[in-house]
Amino acid sequence: MDFLNAIILLLNFTVLPALTYGSQLALGAIFVTLIYGVLRFANFATGDMMSFGTMFAVILTYYFQSIGINFGILPTALLTIPFAVFMMIFYMLTIDKFVFSYYRVKKSPPVQLAMVSVGVMFVTQAIIRIIIGPSDRRFLDGEKFILKATEFKEITGLNEGLTIKSTQIITILVTILVVSIMFWFLNKTKTGTSMRAYSDNEDLALLSGIDPKKVVLITWIIAGILATIGGILYGLDKSYRPFVYFNNMLPIFAAAIVGGIGNPYGAFLGGYVIAFAEIFLTYAYKKFFMYILPESLEPTSLVQLLSTDYKFAISFSILVVVLLFRPSGIFEGKKI
């Protein structure tokens, strides 16, 4: 019984949150990696682009709520995804047309493009703050919990409760759906194959008649979908605040590089690596050991490897270690 309690404790406080957070990071990391693989630059506007898409979802959610449209027990924000994605893609294509395409045609070094993306970051941040302001916003509605701790205790008779928030399940399910569609698209369709070819070797791809404009367009469309959905899921689970989204760029980069930048599968797994490391290393295991160890061996301290203040620092340290020993990432980067 104690053993079961310990398992439930870990599930409730580490595994479920890590899976949720990992899914959100994974979507962002695939976005970074796609841009890096096909358009060949590190996009420093990542966090703000995710924030931009989410902003529309927030505004539309408020609008839908005001005219009485809702999605039953599910959050209204899910209804707004198509519109938010559309706005996001529109914005990305505009930016690409006026900013990035010039450097792509000129074949500028990736560093210059990264610098340009810093400019885009500033502009995007300004637009977001001018439209919606910098404050914290919650836009989750519908049923909050699928399973409450007290209900779980009643059903199973255990001491530890398991709380399943609806946002956690929604995040995990939506991520699986989006990512599997994307991998199917990349591997099975002709357009997806041409994207991979373009990413592998641009010259050969051009020679074999692949239209670069189409590849870039499709990349931005997929990137827009990933960024918006990732941003909305994060916002539903925590809350929407532009500054936090900007900061999320850092663990997302870490996830993309840990997984091997340019490699979507790696980025997907990298998101979970980062999330699990962050949560497992900062969790206080005292209660867990109280369940599984005999009374005489019970720990007196919190048994916390690192204080939660260093949550971000962990993902960065992992990144540094990976960069040192395997600069191409755990799962071999630079191919789609």
Place this chain on the structure above:
Amino acid sequence: MKQYYNVITAYSIMLFLIILVGIFQSWSIALSILNYCLISAVMTIGANLQWGYAGLINFGIMGYTALGGLAVVLISVAPVPEAWSAGGLGLIICLLIIVLMVLSIKFLSSKFKKLKNKTFVISSIIIIGIILIRFISATAIENIESIDPAKTGFLGGLGLPVLLSWIVGGLFAAGVAFVIGKIALGLRADYLAIATLLIAEIIVSIIKHEDWLARGVKNVIGLKRPAPYEIDLQNTEWFINLVEKFNSTKLDFINSISERQEILSQLVIDASSVYVKLCFTVLFLIVVAILLVLTQRALYSPWGRKMRAIRDNEISAGAMGKNVVKEHLLIFVLGSAIVGLAGAMMVTNDGLFTPGSYRPMRYTFVIWVMVIIGGTGNNFGAILGGFVVWFLWVQAAPISLFLISLFTSHLPETNELKIHLINSAPYFRFLIIGIGLLIIMRYRPQGILPEKIVKQ
């Protein structure tokens, strides 16, 4: 002379703008903008050394700035003896353990090159060391932080003059940059950018959360200054006389003695703040001038030519027998040291150390925008960039407020769009700087004052 025509024009315009601020807003504001411009200039000299001379991307400027600030606290604040006696010993033992760990790992990796289980041995040393440190430091830190937490709760500094801390700030940054450079400089350009950005975040989060070191997010206030304090000046005889002399024509018109006294004391208060800021300005100007002379000389020396050769073509420079790795490390350390110096200057100027305020937006990206807008590879350009961008950063809100009210003047006061726009005026600074960066990158990628290659 002709080749400096651009430089002189650009700087005169900048000076004119600052004087305009002095006339229309106040001299105190103008001087504080100028001081921050000078600090930004030091930072851009450092960043330009790395990016302009050597083509290294260092997005970790924030981390070195914070280290410089930390140096001010550790050098100039008076020590807290109670804290030292409560937990100093434990922390010194921890420091010794760290030194021992580093030395033993170094020894192992140099002496036993072919040892089979080397990784295993080294990682076990690290793990045992960390467990020991956590065990010893936990009580020490708790003791230190419990001593008068509202005022101290940290070890304090050494109580030395604050100007010394500027040098120490540079040394701190240089030391950390040496370690980071050893680790990360082999990476490709964009990886280096991301790695340095994240390492800087680690540095800042350590400073933020280790309260025993510098009070963390509780901030350290009331730091020493190399300039006199306003309150002392206001009671000093010669200063009051000086202010009286300056304003004698204005004061002569006033007949009543009490009224005259009142106006004089108000003038003295204003003048004291301007005087203190002027002291800082002079100090900062000296630093900028020294750095400018040194970097200019370095740029046109054989060493500078070597750096440019490495930047322009690493492979051929390597083939000519230049040690690319060593030179990169050297310039990474030098540039970071200058940024650390700037961080120390900034904290001294503010008189307070707020680790929570170190954010990548303000201390990394804005500095980079300065270098790129001003002119990469040209020190005068980089400094100008520091001036222009900082000026815009501060004055963007008033400018955009003015523009908003101009464009919405036909709308009634209660119009929601107008109110919303006026409330979001502070965020237009991001828009102005972002668009400025994009335009410069597109139409003048070398910056306002491009790099000049002098043929010798």
